[in-house]
Amino acid sequence: MDESTSQDLVLFKVFNEIGIIHQLGSTAFEKTLPDGLKISQFSVLNHFVRLGNESTPLQLANAFQVTKGAMTNTLKRLLDRELITIRPDPKDGRRKRVFITEKGRITRDQCIQQLAPLFLILKKSLSESDFRTVIPFLQKLRKILDAERNPF
Missing domain, CATH: 1.20.5 (Single alpha-helices involved in coiled-coils or other helix-helix interfaces)
Known part of the structure; x- marks a missing residue:
């Protein structure tokens, strides 16, 4: 095996381990989430806490590398639970701004405590x-x- 192949194998092993850890961790975490809350929804709440209080649906879709439709579905479920609010963009009425609510922050923190x-x-x-x-x-x-x- 040449050095390049050996390095590629090491890189693959790192990604393989991360993938397995992700699968095991996600499965364990999902079992602790409040009834009906999905990891995708928690991830949006966590995104707001980590990176800021507001975003657009398109920015969120891009950040999570999902379609705008998939993100719209996730946001609707969070909105139904009052974990986010969605308001018109004051600068562009065609766009919307998404904000985490205090209930959303509390829910995110409770999920981590679980x-x-x-x-x-x-x-x-x-x-x-x-x-x-x-x-x-x-x-x-x-x-x-x-x-x-x-x-x-």
Whole structure:
């Protein structure tokens, strides 16, 4: 095996592990979500808390790499639960602005708190230092992929 093939294999192993972790983590997390709330809906709430209080449906669809129709469906479900509000854009009446509500913030925080039992299991085998060590690598990887998302 040449060096290039070996490096490609390492890269694949990293993505394979991340994919498996995503699947296992998502399944565990989904079991803790309040009745009827989906991971896609939680992800929108989390997006607002992480990156800001407002966005347009199209910006959200682009951020999550889903169709505008799929995002509209997710937003309708969040709106029905009063976790977001949708208002006309004051600068352009054709566009809408989406905002997280206080209830949405509280729901997002409660969802994270529901992960406490899983976190306890992880803490038995992995230290906080173990987690802190991988965060910079994962953030760098995410930023690279985010910057290069359009060519794919």
